[in-house]
Amino acid sequence: MFDKLDDLILRYEEVMNLLSEPDVANDTNRFRNLMKEQANLAPIVDAYKEYKACKETVDDSLAMLEEESDEEMRDMLKEELSTARKRIEELETQLKILLLPKDPNDDKNVIVEIRAGAGGEEAALFAAEMYRLYVHYVESRGWKVELLEADETGIGGMKSVNFMVKGEGAYSVLKYESGVHRVQRVPETESQGRIQTSTCSVAVMPEAEEVDVQIDEKDIRIDVMRASGNGGQCVNTTDSAVRLTHYPTGIVIYSQTEKSQLQNKAKAFALLRAKLYDLEMQKKQDAEAEERRSQIGTGDRSEKIRTYNFPQGRVTDHRINLTLYKLDKIMNGDIQEIIDACIAADQAKKLAKMNEEA
Incomplete structure (x- = not known):
């Protein structure tokens, strides 16, 4: 050393x-x-x-x-x-x-994808709340958020939302948020006061440059169309929306947040590159299963990582057995304590592994 x-x-x-x-x-x-x-x-x-x-x-x-x-x-x-x-x-x-080996993606910007899971409209409302949580957290760090795509419901929920976070070291921090987040509470639509469990999945992907991912034009179909939903007159009256279909993987990207077709196309390609790069990372991690298991924040996307229990006002991160009784602050973006604990646990595991090999 x-x-x-x-x-x-x-x-x-x-x-x-x-x-x-x-x-x-x-x-x-x-x-x-x-x-x-x-x-x-x-x-x-x-x-x-x-x-x-x-x-x-x-x-x-x-x-x-x-x-x-x-x-x-x-x-x-x-x-x-x-x-x-x-x-x-x-x-x-x-x-x-x-001196621990550094993740080569740690300094990159990230693209975050939140998808409503089990729980119907309540899951979509939770996904929208998670989006606001991350926006508040990102802004508190002086980073920038750029909305890429959102599929909203009529009562304020989100079936899915994709956004970019621009900030130095964004991936090194936000990668610990990947996984399934679970909420336990009484929905506003529930008349008998029964607690419902709903979920949403969060995928944190490093931004991929063109040098990171080569996309063959023959593998892509580009469709342009009129934007739909809540977009305002300028958005809804021009063929500004862009849909990309990537034949080899079946990935479909739809972008309509900007008034310009060129801007929507650029956002769609940025999201597609991130998804393709993420697929390559997942394949590599699957090939190094033991290495993946020894780390926190790079595990299975289907893993339930955190529970937000509203009746008890607590949040529990299951990976590190951390429970905090400050749900309101956390839902308002105060997640630094959880992230710091994940980083510390990750470092401890890597140090232990390094000592075993020494």
Whole structure:
């Protein structure tokens, strides 16, 4: 580990030197890539420098203890020694986490798909509430939401909704939301006060660039049509809606949220690329079943990951056995505590696996 850390410090210094060169500053792409590398290396370098400083403190304190006879000074040195040793243990764990293999998709924007599951209209209402939950969460982080496609019901529900989240590291955070979300509550349409269980599925897919997914034009049928539903006069009176059919997979994408046919076509292709890329990721994960089982947030899409119980005001994440009694805040987008706990559990599993292999 320490050989690798020494190499990373050398690389960090090399990157910093390159960033100060005029030729690099004039090359926009190279400059951006080096800035990104510098940002990724900085936390590792800072932690390692602090680790080495603490090791020096331990050595100095031990040397001074051998020579010091004054009891007050010895007590002070022992306290300094104890603090440094404790910090060394913390930094060793932190460095191991920082050196864990990084998901290559972590820095990407994401496309999120929410689909109403079991529960009829109540499931569609829950899907719409989950969409609002994520919009509030994303906005609280200073990220941007862009609606791609929505199939709404007449009373405020959503059979399905697709949206893009643009923000640095969006996939590294939101990937833990993939799975089946379950709600338990008394529907407004229920006259006898019986609790109903409904579900919706959430799929979080990294945005795929054209270089990530090659789409053959022969495999695509593009249909244009007049938009339907709640769109306003401009949307409903022009052939602006676009439907893509991908023959090899049977995936059909329908986009009508924009007034321009070109914009709807661009959104439809972005969603199709993400879905095709996601299919490839799922195939790869199926081939590495053991690796997938050792992680949180990259598991089976049919797995029930969370329950939102309204009568008891609680939310339970079943993957990490976490229960929080702040349902109202969570439904308003306050999910950071859950995500942080998922990340910590994921890191702990990966560290345990790494220690087994060591």
